[in-house]
Amino acid sequence: MSILYKIASFLYGESPETDPKARLASLKSVPRLLKLIWQTNPRMALTNIVLRLITSVFPPVMLYIGKLIIDEVVLLVNTKGQHTNEDLWIWVSVEFALAVVLDILNRLINLNDTLLGDLFANKSSVQIIEHAAKLDLYQFENPTFYDKLEKARQQTGGRTYMMTQVLAQLQSIISFAMLGVGLAIFSPWLILVLLIAAVPSFISESRFNTLKYSLTTAWTPQRRELDYIRYMGASDSTAKELKIFNLSDFLSQRFTKLSHEFYEANRKLSIRSAFWGGLLYLLSTGVYYGAYIYIIINTVHGAITLGDLTFLAGSFDRMRSAFQTIMNRFADISSRALYLQDFFDFFDLKPAIISDNSSKKVPRPIQKGFTFEHVSFQYPDKDNYSLKNISFHLKIGEKIALVGENGAGKTTLVKLLARLYEPTEGRILLDGVDLREYDIEDLRSQIGIIFQDYVKFALKVSENIAVGNIKEINNLELIKTAAQKSLADTVVKKFPEGYEQMLARRFKGGVEMSGGEWQKIALARAYMRDAQLVILDEPTASLDARAEHEVFLRFSELITGKMAVLISHRFSTVRMADRILFLENGELKEIGSHEELMQLNGKYADLFRLQAKGYT
Numbered sequence: 001m002s003i004l005y006k007i008a009s010f011l012y013g014e015s016p017e018t019d020p021k022a023r024l025a026s027l028k029s030v031p032r033l034l035k036l037i038w039q040t041n042p043r044m045a046l047t048n049i050v051l052r053l054i055t056s057v058f059p060p061v062m063l064y065i066g067k068l069i070i071d072e073v074v075l076l077v078n079t080k081g082q083h084t085n086e087d088l089w090i091w092v093s094v095e096f097a098l099a100v101v102l103d104i105l106n107r108l109i110n111l112n113d114t115l116l117g118d119l120f121a122n123k124s125s126v127q128i129i130e131h132a133a134k135l136d137l138y139q140f141e142n143p144t145f146y147d148k149l150e151k152a153r154q155q156t157g158g159r160t161y162m163m164t165q166v167l168a169q170l171q172s173i174i175s176f177a178m179l180g181v182g183l184a185i186f187s188p189w190l191i192l193v194l195l196i197a198a199v200p201s202f203i204s205e206s207r208f209n210t211l212k213y214s215l216t217t218a219w220t221p222q223r224r225e226l227d228y229i230r231y232m233g234a235s236d237s238t239a240k241e242l243k244i245f246n247l248s249d250f251l252s253q254r255f256t257k258l259s260h261e262f263y264e265a266n267r268k269l270s271i272r273s274a275f276w277g278g279l280l281y282l283l284s285t286g287v288y289y290g291a292y293i294y295i296i297i298n299t300v301h302g303a304i305t306l307g308d309l310t311f312l313a314g315s316f317d318r319m320r321s322a323f324q325t326i327m328n329r330f331a332d333i334s335s336r337a338l339y340l341q342d343f344f345d346f347f348d349l350k351p352a353i354i355s356d357n358s359s360k361k362v363p364r365p366i367q368k369g370f371t372f373e374h375v376s377f378q379y380p381d382k383d384n385y386s387l388k389n390i391s392f393h394l395k396i397g398e399k400i401a402l403v404g405e406n407g408a409g410k411t412t413l414v415k416l417l418a419r420l421y422e423p424t425e426g427r428i429l430l431d432g433v434d435l436r437e438y439d440i441e442d443l444r445s446q447i448g449i450i451f452q453d454y455v456k457f458a459l460k461v462s463e464n465i466a467v468g469n470i471k472e473i474n475n476l477e478l479i480k481t482a483a484q485k486s487l488a489d490t491v492v493k494k495f496p497e498g499y500e501q502m503l504a505r506r507f508k509g510g511v512e513m514s515g516g517e518w519q520k521i522a523l524a525r526a527y528m529r530d531a532q533l534v535i536l537d538e539p540t541a542s543l544d545a546r547a548e549h550e551v552f553l554r555f556s557e558l559i560t561g562k563m564a565v566l567i568s569h570r571f572s573t574v575r576m577a578d579r580i581l582f583l584e585n586g587e588l589k590e591i592g593s594h595e596e597l598m599q600l601n602g603k604y605a606d607l608f609r610l611q612a613k614g615y616t
């Protein structure tokens with residue numbers, strides 16, 4: 001075990017989050033951070049470094065000029081004004097000029113920090129969005145991944161702060177070295193005293209920062225829950241049910257209990273940290289004053305001049321605080337580096353569903369269609385299969401309907417078709433070639449899919465429709481045609497601002513629509529692209545029976561010649577399909593046209609009759 005490791009173990013303990021090896025390793029993310037800062041804006045990053053370098057030379061130079069001034073004054077006092085005072089005023093002017101320049105430099109650094117920090121925060125937020133888009137759907141459904149994503153997202157402010165800290169550290173180290181050179185010329189042993197004085201305080205800072213990180217990390221799931229309760233307690237989407245079910249007390253009690261537990265854990269740590277921090281700082285200050293007294297005694301005995309005294313005391317004081325800052329900042333940086341590690345860990349996550357350069361383009365037009373060959377699928381965190389041994393062929397121009405009770409596996413099947421997941425066993429072929437061999441983006445561009453839980457974007461009507469083919473966002477003609485096809489144009493007509501109308505009430509001027517109206521808008525997305533396969537996963541459940549019938553009739557006419565997969569619980573709609581696949585517990589139980597399945601008199605026929613009875 002290396003000495004470094006032993007020291008680190010002592011400082012940080014051995015808990016998994018505070019594992020010293022992990023902490024030392026996390027410092028490796030600092031150069032990666034610097035690279036990111038550089039990439040944000042090389043010119044501003046360079047300016048920042050240069051300004052800091054120049055500024056770091058100022059403290060020793062100004063202290064030395066201070067010494068010269070005092071020596072001049074003492075000389076004048078001792079010679080009762082005999083000695084010419086020309087030099088004195090020159091030095092005072094130089095010091096004044098330096099003070100002005102230093103102030104300007106510091107302001108420029110602050111300005112640069114703020115602007116570069118803003119750019120850096122924006123860039124990393126964009127990078128998070130871009131990277132998240134590349135990841136697989138199952139990664140979003142995994143709580144560990146979600147924690148990483150949350151940490152990466154929440155740490156935007158922290159990363160900007162970290163950026164300033166790292167750059168400031170560079171400046172402090174150079175400044176410290178410059179002061180050290182001056183001090184070493186006069187009295188090298190003072191440097192040793194200085195180092196010893198700062199150590200206790202550094203230890204306490206390190207230890208408590210680490211404990212703080214462990215606490216925050218250990219509480220991530222609870223903090224996520226707190227965020228969730230906060231959102232549920234005050235959100236447009238939950239307000240209705242909160243009132244009807246009178247849930248606000250339930251939520252506020254739950255929030256209070258959980259937040260209080262966290263507060264208590266944090267409070268104890270903060271008090272301990274304040275106590276030990278204060279005590280050890282007192283110790284450092286004691287050592288400093290010991291050295292100060294020693295210098296004063298030497299001055300009184302005439303061993304050094306009064307100017308030397310101010311220079312030494314000044315240098316010593318500044319070095320002491322610079323050293324303390326460097327050490328504390330180092331502790332801060334290394335514990336924040338753990339958060340930074342989370343950020344980079346998120347970027348290191350790679351999607352499993354990818355395509356390489358040799359990937360095929362989807363045939364235009366598709367010749368044979370899609371074939372499921374003994375496809376089984378199990379969600380990563382589930383013990384049982386959601387689809388079992390499914391085999392069927394979707395022919396060119398054919399419209400099939402998936403029917404089955406809740407949880408039968410209908411949505412899962414269409415997710416596999418769009419390659420949002422890969423089959424656990426078996427394979428899916430497109431024109432006889434495994435789906436995995438096609439370019440994923442090209443494949444998805446040929447599939448139009450509207451899910452039951454489609455997103456209601458707080459965007460304009462035109463944008464809400466254009467998300468079906470975002471490249472055409474400025475093609476208002478296409479958007480209008482898509483709206484006509486899905487009957488959304490009847491909804492849009494009611495808005496004073498037409499296609500410019502803002503939807504959802506999240507932002508000013510946004511209007512809310514009924515479930516059925518939203519569905520017509522969402523359906524228009526399917527008509528935005530010239531897809532070869534269109535999948536509608538129950539996006540019409542909120543439409544009244546007549547509207548759904550009309551929508552599907554139009555749909556069948558409009559997509560003639562294309563393949564379609566419909567999921568609906570309404571049998572009047574389902575029977576319009578060429579063939580019906582009846583799923584039960586992930587298994588394909590019956591397949592055939594409505595008439596064939598009725599003749600078979602199996603489960604489909606049972607359910608059909610049950611629903612028909614309900615309607616009469």
Ligand SMILES: Nc1ncnc2c1ncn2[C@@H]1O[C@H](COP(=O)(O)OP(=O)(O)OP(=O)(O)O)[C@@H](O)[C@H]1O
Pocket residue numbers: 141379381382386404405406407408409410411412413
């Ligand atoms: N993301 C997921 N992670 C884990 N299990 C899932 C996930 N999505 C669905 N399941 C499970 O897979 C099974 C099939 O779900 P699926 O959504 O495909 O059913 P469905 O037939 O579309 O149901 P519904 O008619 O209610 O929409 C269910 O048991 C469900 O719990």
